[in-house]
Amino acid sequence: MPFSFLASDPTVRRNWSISLCPLCYIAPANGYAKYDCAAGILHTVFFHRTLSLVRPKDVDCKFLEITYVQCGLPELEKEIDEKIEQFIAWVEKHPNRRSQVCLSFFDEKSKNPGWFVNKTERIYWEQWFINLHVTSPKRESNSSKGLTNIGWNALVETSSRHAALESSINEVLFQIINFANEKKDHIPAIPDRIFNHEIMIPRDDSSSDSVFGWNTDVIRRVLNSGHPYSL
């Protein structure tokens, strides 16, 4: 996993960029699968990084046999749902495209406070890059086989893809658990509310590379924050 830190001084807050391995195939027509994958991952990250008082809420995936946990905070859940819907809409517009969702936690700090200017800068102390690749299934040609054969083969293929997706999501969730527990010294003091965060999803009006164009914004922001890090 490509993450590292530069500063050796333990007092310097380290910015972690954690990249999760790409997920396997998700049936594009299966809205539930896309929602389950995205929601399960995002809520799991937030659950590990929302250190204020939470009342956990178990959520059973509709498509996958996985139970993930939400923080039980209505505002956060609403925000995540909106982002997921936007992400799914983008995926449906751009099938077979690699996509990435970035979840960032930051602190806001006043920069060069003045009489008339009050700029704030964001200091990102943790970023999660979630890579997703939604592909279309290869449709079987309508051969002379009977309808039952095509249906049976499709069912078997769907079942195997379902199992593979479930296994992949399970693995990703365990990765999140590992990362969240291994590196926690950089986490700020426990606040009485949710940490400042932002969820970035691919946009249609990005630069040349519509999938990764927003990364330039992220890099620019990181460079301006004064805490360089490398992937």
Place this chain on the structure above:
Amino acid sequence: MAAAAGASEPPMVEQVITEFFAKSLHIILESRSPYDSSRNFTRPSPPSSPLSGSQPRDRWFNLALRDCPAALENFDLWRQSNLEPLVIDIVLLQRDSTKTTSAGAGRIIERWVIKYEANRSGNGSKNTGKKSRSSSAHDHSLYRRAYSGSTVLFRSLYLVVRLLPAYHLFQELNSSGRIRPLSLSHKISSFVEPFTRAEDADMKHYAFAPIETHSGLLSLSVSYAPVLEVAAAPEPTTPMATELIMDYVGSPTTDFLRKFNSLPSDGIAPACVAMTRRHSWSTEHGAGPSASPSHMPTNNSPTTYPHQHSTSSSGKKRDTVNEECYPSPPLSPSPSRSPSSHPRNPFFRYESAPLSIATARAGGGGTRLPPSPHRKDKQQCSFQNENLIHSPSDKSIVTNDLVRVGEVRNEKSLQKVLSFGKDDLVYFPGVKLARTSSKLFIMDELDEQELVFAWEDKDAIIDQLNRIDLSDRENPDSSQEAGGLLTRSPDAAIGILMRILKSAPGLRERLLTAPAAPVPQEPSSLQRVVTEEHGSGESSSAMVPSALLRSRTAADALEELNRYKEIRESILNRGKGHPRDTKMEEKPADGDP
């Protein structure tokens, strides 16, 4: 060691250590001990016991959980052990026939181990440079690190217990209140009982990142079975009907059923075997359908026969036949054998609705016989589909559903009846076949009229069926008169026949009013008379078989039969020298130009 470690820790950290054990136990048991789940907890729980300290126990580490009695009880017991390892075994128990379970038996599917390992040197040695700072600040820093680290760890623990395989089993057991053969139990101890080599080989291990404290290390790990071999299977809510309704279909040892075994569809009975709908026929009593003469239909009024009650429902059933006929790929079409060793095709509907002979509207001829039952299942279904052409209210509906066969006592007779063609079997749309003792009853359900014929040979049945077809085509409305014939009991039929004969015009009148037509001298005088009868549109060479092929009602057929009898008698009497008959016969001849 534990006591020494406890003494070297600051009081705040020691409290974190104590609550670490309690919280771990709480999270694990509330998702493994049925009925103690805080699933979807949305409200804050009441303050816990005073042992928890200043904060309510359930809010420790900013993770609000509902009280778990099992966890509280067990932790109070463990607390006396003074920070010894806490080993939680999740045991899968199988209930025996007496529905008793014992904690000793069963299989350990998860083992959680929570322990505090003190460093002899203590972690304080790393902080020697910080000893100059105020101890309270230092302690506070250590407390914050331990507390925030534990907070993140318990977030992970809460999620991990839901990702492990045992959680699905717990959900299954907790969701329904039914008594199941499996149950989950837990065993708490302070020592780790080692697994056997085989058990250890099957187990997977996962360890959380340890939490460093001032003088030690808090660790939490789990050994779990990745695959649960015994899964809690849901109990069937409705028992499956695997037995035939004996009084409906008849004895399973009948040759009719054996006949189905010879069909090419893997010995699966065709869709014509009625099994589900209770039928009013009671062939055991040796009588026909339960209708009495008083229930005879006269003016096409609906019968009161009990088996007619689902005429409309049979229509609905027909609509669903199409769907159920096509086998679905994932299901193995292996027929389940009933105790009567009669194979059933799960993809066929076994209905009680009878078949009916294809009438003229259906485009079938009088000699139309159902397709061969040697067709494959789909073809049989498609045959059924072809003939579902009308709504249930249409009398000319052809129902292709099933043939109901009553109890057969005479095996040979039934074989004759059923083997109309060599391979054409039992598919008689619109006709119910029922056999009582040595008689075969043919019923036409569509017109709600029934014919009762006592035939014992195949040819006679074919002839009768042909007559029915002909009469239906020609005079469908004249069936009113034939209502007397369309009864079940022979006595009723005779009664109706007598009525017809009484009301029928006299033979002389018919002969006198019949148009004179040249009748060639045919070898048979009977033929001449027949030609007179049908002289209007028939050619002189009309033969008897062609006349019979025309659509006629049963009443007409009987009338004609009676006429033939009278003519026969007249011929015989003529031979004996009766002048009257001679006159009747010669008159047409005198009329020749």
